[in-house]
Amino acid sequence: MKTPLSYVFDNDHPEAADRHGQLPAILDEFTIARLSSLGDLTGLRCLETGAGGGSIADWLARATGPSGRVLATDVNTRHLPPSPSYDVLVHDLEKDPVPDGPWDVIHARLVLLHLPGREAVLRRLASALAPGGALVLEDFETTFRKLVLAAPSPQAAELVDLYHELLVERVLPAHGNDPTWAGRVPAAMLEAGLTDVDTVIHSRSWPGGTAGALLIAANIAQAREDFLAAGMTEAQLAELGRLVADPRLLVRGHFTYSTIGRRPSA
Template identity: 60%
Template sequence: MSAAYSFDNDDPAAELRHDLLAGILDPFTFDRLGAAGDLTGLRCLEAGAGGGSVARWLAARAGPGGHVLATDVNPRHMPVDQGYVVRRHDLTTEPIPEPPWDLIHARLVLAHLPGRERILARLAEGLAPGGILLIEDWLSAYPGVVLAAPDAAASELVERYHRILVSRLLPANGADPAWAGRAHAAMLAAGLTGVTTEIRAGSWAGGTAGARLIAVNVAQVGAGLRATGFTDAELDRLTELAGDPRLVIRSHFTYSTMGRRR
């Protein structure tokens, strides 16, 4: 990812972010990858692999006859002894490594990258005939995330935090919180067939992995939030609310879009 990526892997909170995201998203991702069929012996590319949980799952299913390459622009949080190969790689500036691939997966990656449609097209070109591309991103652009809160002030604070994050801070660093809704059309434009999109959402209560992301976001983009007018007391309150079960927020919409190369 670019240097302006909002959630830098060098940040002290990055490891916790990867753990929380794996807890939130892995079950859905594994369902979708399982629907791709038997992965035994396949060549799989996990692009923007983060903490490596999906690459580890793919390696277990591809088996010794397969090959899983896990790439990231900063792969420091991926173990190197989990059955997959780790490589530093920048999707925005470097060719797709080692094509062709039987399966390529990228989760919470393209929404953060300028030129995402072009990158998706290059990923599609990196598939073997019959190969599968699975792109998963959050559509986070919608307001109205608070389902319950301790009081009206807490509700307004969380809504303001969400609004500033998705309308100002993330776009300022090249992200598009609405991109997930365009991935299906982008796959069709790239010539993929059998394109399907499944969408999942739920509720996150304070203390669960999804709500705890609020505290991680405050830790990682607190300076940006302060620059938009948040006080230190408000940021402390957001961190507290992330662990308060009386706060319940709607999750982001996870768009999981899959297509196959002819």
């Protein structure tokens, strides 16, 4: 019997808290701008899947107000605050039915690219929308090279390039991740019957010591054995840990594709 693929960035890992601190710093401003583009959210029913540390669920709770409803789900909710301003549900997007809706807004950030059954999940989420409701999917597109914008040495740049190459070609695919998924979401939404499909692509630079660079260290910490199995050495991993804190390093964040599609009103 085939062993199920495991999620590479498990919330039970001791380093997971670092990721849940860095990802909001990298992405929340962009995500909030995209959700705000949907219009007034007051009173709406919102489903936040793969809620992580809950920063976007918390923002949605404030945006929808007391007359709205926000449900935050994750396969492991341990990083959500103990008394959140929204409802919480332990939930597996691939195995469990979509929580009862219908939903006016469904948001998933850095979730579907990790799920082998991502196309089927997208269709189920689209079907759970209320008429006129919006599905907002945000994922990294990691196949683009040239991550290093500046480095303290050519050898340092080569080391970051090696990390990125192994992450995209070996580490993530071994756990069911599809680095090309973000660019395929618009077509998948249209095939699922959604309309007004719109994608905005975001990225910016991050010097060593800031969230976008330190995410490299968090990735290595959580997938250390995978990187070693892919051919990196302990010395290389240690050097990367030092390098991502060096302000002379300047990296480009992964391109984030934010795609919105709406269920037809009639």
